[in-house]
Amino acid sequence: MILLADSGSTKVHWCLLTASGQCSDVFTDGINPLFQTSDAMRNSICNQLLPQISSLLWAGNLTHVFFYGAGCTPEKKVFVQRALEGVFKKAEVSVESDMLGAARGLLQRKAGVACILGTGSGSCFYNGETIEWCVPSLGYILGDEGSAAVLGKRLVGDLLKNQLGDDLKEAFFKEYETSMADIIEKVYRQPFPNRFLAKLSKFCADHIEDKRIHDLVYDHFVQFIRRNIVQYFQPSAGNIQHSAVGFVGSVAYYYRPILEEAMQAEGLPLGTILKDPIEGLKEYHKGAVIPTTV
Secondary structure, eight states: OEEEEEEOSSEEEEEEEOTTOOEEEEEEEOOOTTTOOHHHHHHHIIIIIHHHHGGGOOTTTOOEEEEEETTOOTTTHHHHHHHHHHHOTTSEEEEEEHHHHHHHHHHTTSOEEEEEESSSEEEEEEOSSSEEEOOOOOHHHHOOTTSHHHHHHHHHHHHHTTOSOHHHHHHHHHHHTOOHHHHHHHHHTSSOHHHHHHHHTHHHHHTTTSHHHHHHHHHHHHHHHHHTGGGGGSGGGGGGGGOOEEEESHHHHHTHHHHHHHHHHTTOOEEEEESOSHHHHHHHHGGGOOOOOO
């Protein structure tokens, strides 16, 4: 049995996979070493994950944990590994970036461009084994174009600066039962403002038929394409020229028609779109599952 994990800043999708192909999916709050200590991450695993999977585990049966997460840079992933090894003492633990998880889930062992559009965003050129190079995402303050956090940030900014009309502004305050003061408090003084802003972006999905919101989301994707994806298709990128671009993440999945519209307008080939990479990661890691012996 192996344990797979795809972690964003908002949630972790965990999957216990057996040799027979059975999969048990559970969800917990996001784990991100940029914002949490090893102890905090370990507490999250113990308090949220273990109660959901304890009845499915047998002593010595979990052999590998493959964790792909936001914030798991070479410098930070050691803290996630430490937290996981503290809980799953008999398992071999591997921690990699969410970007590599997206690439493996989308492309398996083929070369191409992979992108994440979830709470945060990212992109890379994957050579079929490893990430060869990537445009830095820079987080929701300096970058993260295309993400739910930045979509929420832009939506709220436009609403509060009266750029989208009084009707939408009034509808937003009514639907979320919030105020300008409450938003300022949660963005500037409380933890995880990116999660808060990402949740507010749902207003766009609920009002996507409104041309003002459609245009905002469309421009949001165009900014991601022009500031990130286009760089992989410049002449200096070599044989990437004919690679289709794959996407994972809730933003890409739920706004697919507008993402397709933006990609077509920018003249770029669109590949697979997945809500999350777990299905692809099951296929990628199935060889690591060892049959249970009694």
